[in-house]
Amino acid sequence: MLNKCVNSVQSRLPQACALCGARAIGAALCPGCLADLPWLPPAHCPQCARPTPEGALCGHCLHDPPAFVRTRACLLYGPPLDGLIQQFKYGKDIHLAHFFATRLAPHLANTRAELILPMPLHPERIGERGFNQAVEIARPLARHLGLPLLINAAQRQRNTPAQAGLDHDARLKNIKGAFTCDARVAGKRVALFDDVMTTGASLNELARTVLAAGAVEVEAWVVARTP
Ligand SMILES: [Zn+2]
Ligand SMILES: [Zn+2]
Structure with missing residues (x-):
């Protein structure tokens, strides 16, 4: 039903730029606002997408590498993108799912991922919001790439407090053991998808x-990376 709702929103093309309100028939943003978005610089850490000189591996990934082997992103999380994502x-501008997917898709060329697994939300959170924003962006992305989308393979076991406002150590503690994943990822190269990566x-x-459930390799795909 949500899928239908999103499709019907997409078919009613937006008439105005979602940022400045200027006329932008059939496009989410006017050309000016599109150009002004904080695009991710080409020189960034290959593993976590943090901007780095000459695209070197960052200090965090050198000393305490994440479980995902690389991150693909297209934007930096900051104004005015933060407002757009909010x-x-x-639920105000759900057609933006398609916009975000379209912007990220060119950065996913040559991916070895065999399936996309969106960041699960706890059912209570889905109940409050009405949808999982990661699933809504991953859906057109999966269609575009011709990859299967595994929506319920991973579950969030605890309704953890929002990560926003917590420091790095508190985030780690807050999220530890929060997920389970079934065997559908076993033997696969998996792309995890979320809208924004903050600390990761x-x-x-x-x-x-996902690796503990048997996946052979994991990439992280996000629309935006907090610098
Ligand atoms: Zn605009
Ligand atoms: Zn890094």
């Missing part, structure tokens, strides 16, 4: 869970 997350603690924990 509009989308709280949630994606790292999900990657560990």
Whole structure:
């Protein structure tokens, strides 16, 4: 039913730029706002997408590497993108799912991933929000790439407090053991998908869970990376 709802929103093409309100028939953003988005610099850590000089591996990944082998992202999380993602997350501009998927797709060329697994939300959180924002963006992405989307393979066991507002150590503790994953990932190269990577603690924990369930390799795909 949600799928139908999203499709019907997409078919009613937006008439105005979601950021400045200028006329933008059939496009989420006007050309000016699109150009002004904080695009991820080409020089970034291959493993976690943090901007680094000459695209070297960052200090965090050198000393305490995450369980995912690489991260693919297209934007940096900051103004005005943060506002746009909030509009989308709280259901105001759900057609932005398609926009985000379209922007990320060119960064996924040559992926070895065989399936996409979106970051699960706890059922209570889905109940409050009405949808899982990661699933809504991953759906058009999976269609575009011709990859299967595994929506219920991973589950969030605990309704953990939101990671926002917690420091790095608190995030790690908050998320530890939060996920389970079934055997459908066994023997597969898996792309985990989330809208934003902040410290990467949630994606790292999900990657560990998916590897423990038998996946052979895990990548992280996100729309935006917090610098
Ligand atoms: Zn605009
Ligand atoms: Zn890194």
